[in-house]
Amino acid sequence: QLLEFCWRCAIMVGVATCVEFSHHRYEDMVRALLMVQNECPYITKLYSVGRSVQGRHLFVLEFSDYPGIHELLEPEFKYIGNMHGNEVLGRELLIQLSQFLCEEYRRGNTRILQLIQDTRIHIMPSMNPDGYEVAADQGPDTNGYLTGRNNANRWDLNRNFPDLNTIVYYNEKNGGPNHHIPLPDNWKKQVEPETLAVINWMKSYNFVLSANLHGGAVVANYPYDKSRDGRGYRRTSYSQSPDDELFKKLAKTYSYAHGWMHHGFNCGDYFENGITNGASWYSLSKGMQDFNYLHTNCFEITLELSCNKFPRQEELEREWLGNREALVTYMEEIHKGIKGMVFDENNNGIKNAVIAVAGINHDITSGEGGDYFRLLLPGTYTVTASAAGYHRQTIEVTVGPADATVVNFRLKADPKVVQEAAEKNSSDKSQQKKVTPRSAQEGTEMGKLRRGAQ
Numbered sequence: 037q038l039l040e041f042c043w044r045c046a047i048m049v050g051v052a053t054c055v056e057f058s059h060h061r062y063e064d065m066v067r068a069l070l071m072v073q074n075e076c077p078y079i080t081k082l083y084s085v086g087r088s089v090q091g092r093h094l095f096v097l098e099f100s101d102y103p104g105i106h107e108l109l110e111p112e113f114k115y116i117g118n119m120h121g122n123e124v125l126g127r128e129l130l131i132q133l134s135q136f137l138c139e140e141y142r143r144g145n146t147r148i149l150q151l152i153q154d155t156r157i158h159i160m161p162s163m164n165p166d167g168y169e170v171a172a173d174q175g176p177d178t179n180g181y182l183t184g185r186n187n188a189n190r191w192d193l194n195r196n197f198p199d200l201n202t203i204v205y206y207n208e209k210n211g212g213p214n215h216h217i218p219l220p221d222n223w224k225k226q227v228e229p230e231t232l233a234v235i236n237w238m239k240s241y242n243f244v245l246s247a248n249l250h251g252g253a254v255v256a257n258y259p260y261d262k263s264r265d266g267r268g269y270r271r272t273s274y275s276q277s278p279d280d281e282l283f284k285k286l287a288k289t290y291s292y293a294h295g296w297m298h299h300g301f302n303c304g305d306y307f308e309n310g311i312t313n314g315a316s317w318y319s320l321s322k323g324m325q326d327f328n329y330l331h332t333n334c335f336e337i338t339l340e341l342s343c344n345k346f347p348r349q350e351e352l353e354r355e356w357l358g359n360r361e362a363l364v365t366y367m368e369e370i371h372k373g374i375k376g377m378v379f380d381e382n383n384n385g386i387k388n389a390v391i392a393v394a395g396i397n398h399d400i401t402s403g404e405g406g407d408y409f410r411l412l413l414p415g416t417y418t419v420t421a422s423a424a425g426y427h428r429q430t431i432e433v434t435v436g437p438a439d440a441t442v443v444n445f446r447l448k449a450d451p452k453v454v455q456e457a458a459e460k461n462s463s464d465k466s467q468q469k470k471v472t473p474r475s476a477q478e479g480t481e482m483g484k485l486r487r488g489a490q
Contacts, residue, residue: 055132055139057352059124061172062092062165068131069097069161076138079103079152085160086233089188092165094233097134099157106156108377108385108407109442111244111370114158114334115363116234119193119248119324121167122184125342125355126249130161132356133363147364155370158241163230164193176346187228194248195322196231198223200330201262208397214278215399217330234324242403243334245370245411247290248324253340254302254310256287261314261323261338275315277329278398282413286369287311287337293365295358303343314338333400335411373412374433376444378402378421386423386447394418409440421445425453 060068073080081103084093096114098104106112115133117126137157140148151157162168164187171184186192200217207213224232260275277283291298291310298310307317314320328336347355378389385406392399393410394417402408402421410419414437422428426447433443 055135055356057132057356058349059128059172059352060131060161062162062169065127065131065161065165066093066095069095069134072097072134072138076141079141080138085237086229088164088166088230089228090166094160094163094165094230096158096160096237099134099137099152099159100155101153106242106403106405108405109375110154110156111375111409112156112158112241113367113370114160114241114243114246115249116160116163116246116324117249118162118164118168120185120250120345121164121169121187122171122182123249123251123345124168124171125251125345125347125352126339127161127168128352129249129341129356129359129363130159132352133360134159134161136360151364151367155367157367158243163234171346174346176344176348181345187230189228191228193228193230194324195320196228197235197322197324197327198226198331199262199322201260201321201326204330205264214397215330216332216401219331235327238328238332238334242407242409243328243332244409245286245367246328246334246336247366248336248338250338250340251342251345252303253305254297254343255305255307255317255340256290256297256311257314257317257325257338257340258283258287258311259314259326259329259337261320261326263315263319265319272316272318274313275319276313278396279329279335279411280313282411283335283337284311285413286335286366286411289369290337290339290362290366293362297362329398333409369411370409371439372437373410373435373440374417374419374443375407375409375440376442378406378408378423378445378447380426381446381448386426389421389423389426389445389447392420392422394420419443421447423447426450 056068069082073082079099079101081098082095083098084095086094088094115130117130118124137148137152141152166188167184167186174183198219203217204214259277263273263275265273288309288311300306300308300310314325325336325338328334341359342355378386380386387402387404387406389402390399391408391410400408400410412435414435416432416434418430418432420428420430427450429445429447431443433441435441
């Protein structure tokens, strides 16, 4: 088998990169990721975001020209696979993608070189390694439709994120935040270890674009997943997000770069252009896709990639060839729209500045160093940056179809806010001075009482 694999690689040189077309149990997956890191040590970093219920690591392989470091104005991308343990194609595709990126970088593929130099890519092949082991024990021939789907605590991880849709739907009617919706106080007690690890991961990186790889259908699914009509789990009604046209474009980007998804007829279903609004297909509450959009700066779609949730090993090569171009093309979409810095008057980056686009009721925020990324379709927009303690700034910008337009903001401090802060600080210090003598006196009296007691 090894000789046959090497022979196939030899005859494919110059046509396609050699990747493994086999299923990977947990130990096999870890070895494969370590091998990629060993072969491309200067552009990769393997790290874990946490552990599963049974203690398996949720590994992520990062690709960057400076792995481990966020470079200002370089966007962060992520792929997540195997959220449902028995939907295994995404897991294998992301291992193959990792091998492909490494090999093509070493070969000097200019497209891959550019992608890795301009993007920080994070690849998590398996979010549910415990469920996968259950499914793999059954194998592709006898695997039940739900065997291994859930984690070891029998929770569906794609129904385990805090429900933020209900809050934003209320806010749409009554006023309230349209982005970074706060989490409930007790949210950590309501989610599984895998979900908790992924949410903390999302909070640690300023992700811009993402995709979640599933199986059981062939379609690119976009927000919202949860219907505004709450009269039943299977109630289907189109649930439009403020970035509906952008999400449709992102979904079509993957569908039309895929070998056959865009045909629409797959697995006995028909989806025009190979895409669907999530709630229009079926309503899903507490899903990861909508959570990304409502709690972070990240735009995520869900990719259903195979009719068979656990394809046979001999089918993996065809699936790779059908998805390879789409996986790369979708990552390149992160370099569209606008990006830039939000500075103060001293050229310091302002974090958590709000970037609002007129006519689109969904804002994003700047990252730790003051850089921001706002995906947009081609067109002319009025964009406003604002931050607490500063005057807002509004700029009109034209976005083209190619690389992101750079738009920097320089916010001037609001003298009124600065004066109020100074007065509050002065008042606090004054109160501290008034308290100190009394505290000292009380301390002396307490000392006397202690000595008297002795």
